[in-house]
Structure formats: C-alpha cells, structure tokens
Amino acid sequence: MMQTIEKIKDWSKKNDVEFIKNVNLKRFSYFKSGGNAQIILFPNNLLKIKNCIKFLNKNFIKFKVIGETTNLIFLDDVDYTCFISSTKLNKITFDLNKNEIVSETGVMLPELSRFALKKSLTGFEGLEGIPGSVGAAVFMNAGAYGNEVKQTLVSVEVILPNGLIKKYKKNQLKLSYRNSIFRTEKNNEIIYKCIFKGKKGNSLSIYNKMSLFHNKRHKYQEWMYPNLGSLYSGSVYRSLAKKDFIFGLISSGYYLIFYKWKLFRRESPDNRNWLNNIAVKRFGINFKNQPFSNKDMNTLINNGHHTDEILDYISQLKKLIGDSVPIENEIVKKF
Numbered sequence: 039m040m041q042t043i044e045k046i047k048d049w050s051k052k053n054d055v056e057f058i059k060n061v062n063l064k065r066f067s068y069f070k071s072g073g074n075a076q077i078i079l080f081p082n083n084l085l086k087i088k089n090c091i092k093f094l095n096k097n098f099i100k101f102k103v104i105g106e107t108t109n110l111i112f113l114d115d116v117d118y119t120c121f122i123s124s125t126k127l128n129k130i131t132f133d134l135n136k137n138e139i140v141s142e143t144g145v146m147l148p149e150l151s152r153f154a155l156k157k158s159l160t161g162f163e164g165l166e167g168i169p170g171s172v173g174a175a176v177f178m179n180a181g182a183y184g185n186e187v188k189q190t191l192v193s194v195e196v197i198l199p200n201g202l203i204k205k206y207k208k209n210q211l212k213l214s215y216r217n218s219i220f221r222t223e224k225n226n227e228i229i230y231k232c233i234f235k236g237k238k239g240n241s242l243s244i245y246n247k248m249s250l251f252h253n254k255r256h257k258y259q260e261w262m263y264p265n266l267g268s269l270y271s272g273s274v275y276r277s278l279a280k281k282d283f284i285f286g287l288i289s290s291g292y293y294l295i296f297y298k299w300k301l302f303r304r305e306s307p308d309n310r311n312w313l314n315n316i317a318v319k320r321f322g323i324n325f326k327n328q329p330f331s332n333k334d335m336n337t338l339i340n341n342g343h344h345t346d347e348i349l350d351y352i353s354q355l356k357k358l359i360g361d362s363v364p365i366e367n368e369i370v371k372k373f
C-alpha cells in the first residue's frame with residue numbers, strides 16, 4: 039500500500055495535481071464519519087482529471103470520485119486508498135449562442151441555481167438547498183421541491199477509463215427518480231461537464247420560489263447534527279404504515295392534524311419526536327444513541343456514533359420496510 043501511495047504522490051507532484059494524504063475522514067467528510075483516506079487528489083482542470091484517471095487505471099489502482107460527500111457514509115474502520123475530489127473543477131459559464139449553462143462537475147447546486155436566477159432561467163429553484171455538486175446530482179438525478187436535474191439537463195461529457203471523452207444526450211442517461219446509468223451500469227465513467235437549459239422566467243418569481251424553498255428546508259431539515267439528507271427515497275413513515283394498520287392510523291392522523299389542517303397551531307411542529315417514539319416502540323427499533331433526526335426518522339445523524347450503529351439502524355429499517363423504497367445514501371465500502 040505504501041508503495042502505491044508513494045507512486046501516486048510522485049506522479050501528482052510531477053503533473054501538478056494537488057493532493058492531501060493521510061486524511062482523517064471524520065474531519066473531511068460531510069457526515070463526519072469514516073476511517074482514513076491514504077490520498078485525495080484535487081485536479082483543477084480537464085487535462086489533469088483526464089490524466090489522473092488514465093494514470094490510476096493504467097496502474098490498476100482502485101479509486102472513487104467524490105464531490106461534496108453529502109450522500110456518502112464512509113465507514114469508521116476502513117482505511118481507504120485513493121479518492122479523486124471534483125471540488126476544484128468548479129467553472130460555470132453561459133453559452134449566449136445556445137442559451138445554455140455549461141457547468142463543470144464540481145460546481146455546487148446552490149451556485150448553479152443562483153447562476154440560473156441571474157440569467158432569469160427557471161427550473162433550478164428547488165435545487166438551491168441541496169449541498170452537493172452538479173456531477174453527483176446528475177449521477178443520481180437529484181431533485182427537490184418539484185425540480186430535478188432531468189428537467190433542465192441537455193447533455194453531459196464524461197471521461198472514460200482510458201481518459202477519452204464521451205458525450206451523452208440526456209435521453210441516453212436513463213434519468214429516473216434518484217437514478218441514472220452512472221449509478222447502475224456505467225460506474226467507471228466520470229462526469230466532467232454538464233450542460234443545462236432553463237426556460238426564460240420572471241426573475242422576481244424565481245427569487246421568491248427559491249426563498250420559499252430555502253425557508254421550508256430550514257424548517258424541515260436537520261441542521262444541528264451532521265447528516266446526509268434522506269436515507270431512503272420516499273417516506274419511511276408511509277412504508278411503516280403499510281406494515282402496521284394501527285401505526286398507519288396514528289401517522290395519517292398526525293399528518294392531517296399537525297401538517298395539513300394545523301388544528302392546534304398555525305405552524306406545523308418543528309420535529310416529529312412524538313411520532314418517532316411511537317414508531318420506535320411499536321416496531322421495536324433498538325439503539326443506544328438515537329441514530330436519526332428528531333425531524334425525520336429518514337435522516338441519519340452523526341451524534342458521535344460509530345458507523346456500525348448507523349449500519350445497524352439501516353438494517354433494522356430495511357428488515358421492516360424491505361426493498362419497496364430504494365436506499366438513497368451510499369455506504370462506501372472498502373474498494
């Protein structure tokens with residue numbers, strides 16, 4: 039292993055690719071989990087990322103491309119070898135002739151969304167609060183509040199394992215709910231450039247929508263503890279309700295009274311502690327230190343947990359709700 043890392047280091051120095059080594063993923067990652075990463079490379083232009091990919095593949099060194107790590111559960115006891123971070127590939131421009139936004143993979147979604155606002159383009163408003171990168175958003179067709187990447191994406195350019203570039207039109211990507219060919223079939227192709235086209239809109243109404251979604255997120259999303267948004271694509275409560283008629287009645291009543299009709303307060307509650315406690319008791323969910331957010335059982339939190347505790351919760355939920363809803367967060371196994 040040491041030899042491999044030395045080889046990557048020497049190559050990176052020669053090719054002017056920034057890197058950090060011996061990285062504590064608990065400090066580096068968004069979820070503050072994981073063991074060690076021997077080396078993380080930060081190419082900052084097309085040539086450098088192409089060369090990285092070519093070099094690593096030619097030398098049979100396994101690696102994984104990461105963006106902001108906002109969907110990734112790195113495991114505490116794993117010593118990972120090599121990651122390529124896309125975060126320095128962050129140029130975004132506007133093609134006036136084609137009316138298209140041209141974004142490198144590492145641009146963050148809030149930036150894409152605000153860039154579109156400046157151009158009065160609609161279709162990106164819901165993406166404003168997603169803390170991930172554009173490339174990873176294509177990888178999983180990210181979306182929220184009625185917007186998903188699929189609606190505005192035109193095409194992507196990817197880097198193949200041999201360093202060559204390939205173009206895909208949107209309709210070749212099998213973009214569906216939180217999925218694409220990059221997640222299923224083509225996981226050795228690295229998205230480099232993404233092209234988007236929005237419809238011309240009214241900038242004030244775009245601004246107002248973004249503002250509304252931003253406020254909603256603040257209310258419904260976990261902010262106190264490191265987290266990764268939704269664990270499953272879909273509502274865990276709904277899936278649990280299908281398993282147990284009584285819980286179904288309780289959770290639908292809770293939803294109607296506190297969220298839809300807002301019978302007792304003008305505002306819906308800030309958390310779902312009451313419903314969560316009922317679910318934990320009824321379904322016998324076990325933990326020492328609550329691994330999910332008070333706001334939603336579908337959001338993992340890291341409150342000093344070992345990742346084994348997180349995996350244990352995921353497997354308990356999986357036993358309860360089966361494969362009916364796909365898991366959205368990704369567990370990064372040793373590779």
Ligand SMILES: Cc1cc2nc3c(=O)[nH]c(=O)nc-3n(C[C@H](O)[C@H](O)[C@H](O)COP(=O)(O)OP(=O)(O)OC[C@H]3O[C@@H](n4cnc5c(N)ncnc54)[C@H](O)[C@@H]3O)c2cc1C
Pocket residue numbers: 068102103104105106107108109110124143167168169170171172173174175176177178179180181182220227228229230259265266267268368
């Ligand atoms: C607070 C919070 C709220 C969230 N809300 C939402 C939401 O509303 N909607 C939603 O869809 N998601 C949401 N997410 C999840 C997450 O932000 C998205 O999945 C986002 O697209 C991940 O981007 P990332 O840059 O962090 O990717 P990472 O987590 O770093 O990577 C995710 C996957 O993408 C792959 N990948 C990354 N870059 C590339 C590339 N260039 N080419 C090929 N593969 C690549 C990685 O290998 C990995 O498999 C939320 C997360 C958090 C923490």
